[in-house]
Amino acid sequence: MKRTTQYLPHEVIREDRADGTILLRSAHGLGPVADRTGDWLHRWAAEAPERVFLAERHGAGWREESYAAVLEQVRAIASALLSRGMGAQTPIMVISGNGVDHGLLALAAQYVGVPIVPVAEQYALIHGAHNRLVHAVELIRPAMVYTVDAELYAEALALPAMAGIEIVASRTGGRSDLTAFADLLKGDGAADVEAARALVGPDTVGKILMTSGSTSEPKGVLTTQRMMCVNQAQLAATLPFLTVRPPRLVDWLPWNHVFGGSHNFNMMLANGGSLYIDDGKPVKGLFSRTLENLGMVTGTLCFNVPVGFAMLHAALREDAALRRRFFEELDLVFYAGASLPQEIWQGFEAMAMEVKGEVPLMTSSWGLTETAPACILQQEPTDRSGVVGVPVPGVTAKLIPDADGRCEVRVRGPNVMPGYLNDPERTAAAFDAEGYLVTGDAMVFVDPADPSRGLRFDGRISEDFKLLTGTWVRAGQLRMDMLACLAPLAADLVVTGADRDGIGVMIFPDRGALERAGYSAEEDGGALSCPRLVEELRRRLAERARAASGSSTRVERAILCAAPPSMPDGEMTAKGNLNVRRVLDRRADLLARLHGEGDPCVIRV
The missing domain is CATH 3.40.50.980 (Rossmann fold)
Structure with missing residues (x-):
């Protein structure tokens, strides 16, 4: 498949310790690093004074x-x-x-x-x-x-x-x-x-970003000038097309989040690009505004969450003129937040080939608010979703494998935070004895024999649990698999079964998808009841159960939640992530029904 977008091929150095720990780092060097974000602004004000840097909708046009x-x-x-x-x-x-x-x-x-x-x-x-x-x-x-x-x-x-x-x-x-x-x-x-x-200077705190609070009270991440500036140098080194021509971005991702506010905003500033603020969002009632904005200005880069790409894919499929405008200068399609469904991935590839005869770099990365954020990046082309790549220059990933080859990930580098605001106890707990940030995330090698093939995200270790049999369930990865199985009917779900005899899922349905599919559900004590929908979900769960490798991946039962996750009650963070612990606590009655017997709202396989 033809590709002309420039990228830096994966090349990593692997060090295996006697205790089984693996250290992985890039073999590539890091280019020049600015001292302050203000230095970028001065550079481009001198080199391209009339070029648009920031724009937002104003009336029928743009400010x-x-x-x-x-x-x-x-x-x-x-x-x-x-x-x-x-x-x-x-x-x-x-x-x-x-x-x-x-x-x-x-x-x-x-x-x-x-x-x-x-x-x-x-x-x-x-x-x-x-x-x-x-x-x-x-x-x-x-x-x-x-x-x-x-x-x-x-x-x-x-x-x-x-x-x-x-x-x-x-x-x-x-x-x-x-x-x-x-x-x-x-x-x-x-x-x-x-x-x-x-x-x-580099150690000056430039911003304080609040964590999502999905596992505890939100913390204030001290984000220094060095963290922001180094991370852009890391991105420029791995994605060299950013420096070849000024990038352009039409973007809605919120600036209170590290990805929208540090990664994307600073990517435009560091490379003399233009950021057009999209006042639409990938939700019902607001996505039409995104399409209106893209009808006026399109980017050389496109960042979004999977649900946003799914909505965009459907719109581009129906609008040939917008499809042509969208792909004609596109260098990069970048998804984050969850794995992009493979059919959406392939749909974008097909449309790009139709419009310009080549495919932009389709990729993702991994990082945290505490890492500014990019630490691991899929910087070379791949043919499938879910791969997050290799460490960017300057970052060392410390991988602690278990017996199955799954690795706990810890990282160290100049883009990692110095600590949390006014919280020395949680700052100390965030780092191990060697100064690596303890992330709580897990990875697996795409090819254990070839680390340059990269890593694949495999959920959060803290979300894992054991069944009564002692079998470990990797809840994070299972959740992503189940969302793919139940798409587009499930907006999100919680995997359950800790200290029980089997796995269940509490499903938050996508009400819009249910309406479009003609399902009419009624509430029954906090659960949803709809015979047609129950049968469709049972069919999908049964089909997946037949392919499951064992009790650690076989979902035996499900229940549909009538009420969506509540942000005021702490079930959902501002980033749209579920606080699993809070969901299970607030919906303990539904959890009991799910793992009980004789409830007509429970879908059993």
């Missing part, structure tokens, strides 16, 4: 800000921050989503050493999730809070935790007690911006 304009505004805002006496101990919290003003404020803060703290906008918009916002405010203790719209976020701004904090809004709604973002843009000529900028 576009060039590199030169962004630098000028960043310096003005930075001077306004300095005039308030702000610095490393006075963080700025952002409670609204992606936007040009948000980007300008973040860059200005980093420019003069003020940590920026973007939190999930759901914490501010959903009444029941305000406890998460309060937790973040109490941990961070910001000197300033920014929101794009004071009226839309009024309830969050009125929380007692916000008392005494300067509130800045792009749209103040006429409130005189708030600071207009336009006032920051006026700057303060008396502030010495250059002196403050000179004090910013």
Whole structure:
């Protein structure tokens, strides 16, 4: 299959220790590394001053800000921050989503050493999730809070935790007690911006990112300038096409998450690219906005989660003009968050071949908020989904195998965090005696005889459990397998069976998919009842059970949850991940029904 996108072939160095531990690192070197994100901004403002850097929808078109304009505004805002006496101990919290003003404020803060703290906008918009916002405010203790719209976020701004904090809004709604973002843009000529900028170095904290809280209270990850700058050098080394022509990206991924806010945002800034902020999302009612935006501007790169790619695939299949525009300059298709269904993968390959006679690099990677994020990357072409690749230059992966060849993954490198904010105990627990970050994730080699073939993600060790027989169940990988088996009817699911005699799944159905398929379900004490749907799911589960290798992979029973996972109740994080422990605790009655006998809502195989 023809490919012209440049990439760095896998080449790894493997070291086997006497205790069975494997160290894996790239044989490739790391290129030049910037000291600060502000250095990228200065470079491109000088080399491509009129090129669009940041853009967002404005009326029928786009508000576009060039590199030169962004630098000028960043310096003005930075001077306004300095005039308030702000610095490393006075963080700025952002409670609204992606936007040009948000980007300008973040860059200005980093420019003069003020940590920026973007939190999930759901914490501010959903009444029941305000406890998460309060937790973040109490941990961070910001000197300033920014929101794009004071009226839309009024309830969050009125929380007692916000008392005494300067509130800045792009749209103040006429409130005189708030600071207009336009006032920051006026700057303060008396502030010495250059002196403050000179004090910013690789060890300066550029941002604090909140973890998802899927296993505990959200933690504040200290993200240094070095972490962000090194990670972009690692990406440029492994994906050299990024430096050949300026990339362009139309992207919705939220900036409170490390992937959208550090990986994608900084990828554009580091390489002189253009970031068009997509105000749509891959959910019902908002995806049409994404299609509208792509009808106006398409990217050379495309990042998304699997459900987003599935929706995009369906839309491109029906729209030849959009299909042509989408693929004609595309270098990269990058999925994250879960494995991309193979039929979607192959569908994108077929459409790319139809439009331009070649396939872009289709890939994924692995990393954490604590690693800035990319640590392991599939940097060369592969023909299947689910492979995450090899360590990027500068990172060493420490793999601790079990008897089956599955490896616990730990990592060390310059893109790994120094620790969590004000939490020395959990910081110490995050690293082993050799200084490797303990991730809790598991990997397997694609080919144990050839480590250059890369690694495949194999779930989280903390999610694994034992059946009554003592058999281990790898719940993370099984969950991904079951989602593929039940697609598109299941939006998500929880694998159950700890200390029981068999495996079950609690299914959160995709209501839209059920409607499109003509299923009409009724609630029965927290579960869903629909004879036609039950029979379809039983058929799929039985077919998969016949191919299962044993009790560790054979799902014997399932139940459909009537209510979707609740973010206010802690069942779902702002990133859309399930908090499995919380789901099982809150739905203990359903769990008991699932593993009991005689319940008509339980699907048995």
